[in-house]
Amino acid sequence: MxxxxxxxxxxxxxxxxxxxxxxxxxxxxxxxxxxxxxxxxxxxxxxxxxxxxxxxxxxxxxxxxxxKLRGALNALLAGERPEQVVTASGGNHGIGVATAAAILGLPATVFVPDGVPASKARRIEAAGARLVRAGTRYSDAAAAAREDAQAPGTRYVEAYNxxxxxxxxxxxxxxxxxxxxxxxxxxxxxxxxxxxxxxxxxxxxxxxxxxxxxxxxxxxxxxxxxxxxxxxxxxxxxxxxxxxxxxxxxxxxxxxxxxxxxxxxxxxxxxxxxxxxxxxxxxxxxxxxxxxxxxxxxxxxxxxxxxxxxxxxxxxxx
Structure with a gap:
């Protein structure tokens, strides 16, 4: 695409x-x-x-x-295989990315706002991703995730854009x-x-x-x-x-x-x-x-x- x-x-x-x-x-x-x-x-x-x-x-x-699993998998499968995956999410996208990364055997880090529902945070961690809380809004979490994603070999997976x-x-x-x-x-x-x-x-x-x-x-x-x-x-x-x-x-x-x-x-x-x-x-x-x-x-x-x-x-x- x-x-x-x-x-x-x-x-x-x-x-x-x-x-x-x-x-x-x-x-x-x-x-x-x-x-x-x-x-x-x-x-x-x-x-x-x-x-x-x-x-x-x-x-x-x-x-x-x-x-959300659909877009996350397509993003990770469409290009060159990364060494690790980073994203920001209010919950569902993070679960999708964490699961996609686990399916493909990749380590994943998901940044979320402080107010993320406990059920969604739990599912992100259960899928094997590292959960990081950053700020009160999705935009705060996204800014922190983008900074973290500067490391070589890291793929930042957009939620929608x-x-x-x-x-x-x-x-x-x-x-x-x-x-x-x-x-x-x-x-x-x-x-x-x-x-x-x-x-x-x-x-x-x-x-x-x-x-x-x-x-x-x-x-x-x-x-x-x-x-x-x-x-x-x-x-x-x-x-x-x-x-x-x-x-x-x-x-x-x-x-x-x-x-x-x-x-x-x-x-x-x-x-x-x-x-x-x-x-x-x-x-x-x-x-x-x-x-x-x-x-x-x-x-x-x-x-x-x-x-x-x-x-x-x-x-x-x-």
Whole structure:
């Protein structure tokens, strides 16, 4: 996959104009082949809720409890093998990178903000990575991680602002298209934008519905401003969606015409999370319920929409 935002921007424009088959799809396809031995092809669930058809992509059943393993593996497998791996994370990305590194026999260090949920910190360490707490925000942890990653032979794995990571995340959309070709829109939660951008590039031109919490909406605010901007992070879903600024690489893709940006409230998120448990016995973290909240509110268009449930890394009981 191209190594800069301008190239990916061109791919994003091609995707939204219907000219993507010769450029973008092979990259997502290559990522899928690369990571296939190590990830689960997660199932889809067709259902009817409130009299409306719905497809749920159960990516929270991925082996790390979220989609993040896909992008981490693609990043580590696509280039020259590093001697060690460093990253920064609010939780799920760190679990994905730690697991990817363990699979490939590489030492990993994950920097996290002080407020990282205990369950996610525990999973990072259980995967074999060294956990380092740095600052109160993700940006603090990222700055510390980048400094640590200056050592020779070290690969810094971006959480979302890297075309190779975006391509890896796009493999989840490719699975949706393969397993539920009738889907005409995919609703997905947005943090830094890597997953949503991957969905846009890997979904064969289907509408991407990018959904964020009202108080954690860096993409929505960037689209309004016309460029990435700093945004507040104050949401029950912040540990997974807590980027203060959408990545420039994802923004280039998500600012195209094939994307619709929505926001939902905190009460809607928690109600959607509880509904997923009550209706289907699906236990997900709040971030995964964000697109379902938008669907329940009737805001997701399409005759056969899919809601992507992105993660389940939370200690939660109904």
């Amino acid at each position: 191209p190594g800069n935002g301008k190239a990916l921007a061109a791919y994003g424009r091609a995707a939204h104009s219907g000219l993507m088959t010769s450029t973008v799809v092979p990259d997502v396809t290559a990522a899928a082949e690369r990571i296939r031995p190590y990830v689960r092809h997660t199932p889809v669930l067709r259902a009817e809720v409130d009299g409306r058809p719905l497809v749920l992509k159960l990516e929270h059943l991925q082996r790390t409890g979220s989609f 890297d075309p190779v990571v975006v391509a890896g995340q796009g493999t989840v959309a490719a699975e949706i298209v393969a397993d539920a070709p009738e889907v005409d829109a995919i609703a997905v939660a947005v943090g830094g934008g890597g997953l949503a951008a991957g969905v846009a590039l890997g979904s064969g031109g289907r509408l991407t519905v990018a959904v964020e919490p009202e108080r954690c909406s860096c993409l929505h605010q960037a689209l309004a401003a016309g460029h990435p901007v700093e945004a507040e992070v104050d949401s029950v879903a912040a540990s997974a969606l807590g980027a203060t600024r959408v990545g420039e690489v994802p923004f280039e893709v998500l600012s195209g015409p094939g994307v619709r940006s929505l926001v939902v409230g905190e009460a809607e998120i928690l109600a959607a999370r509880d509904r997923l448990w009550d209706e289907f016995r699906l236990a997900v973290e709040p971030a995964a319920a964000v697109p379902f909240a938008a669907w329940l509110a009737g805001a997701v268009p399409g005759e056969a929409p899919c809601v992507l449930l992105c993660g389940a890394n939370a200690d939660w009981t109904p």
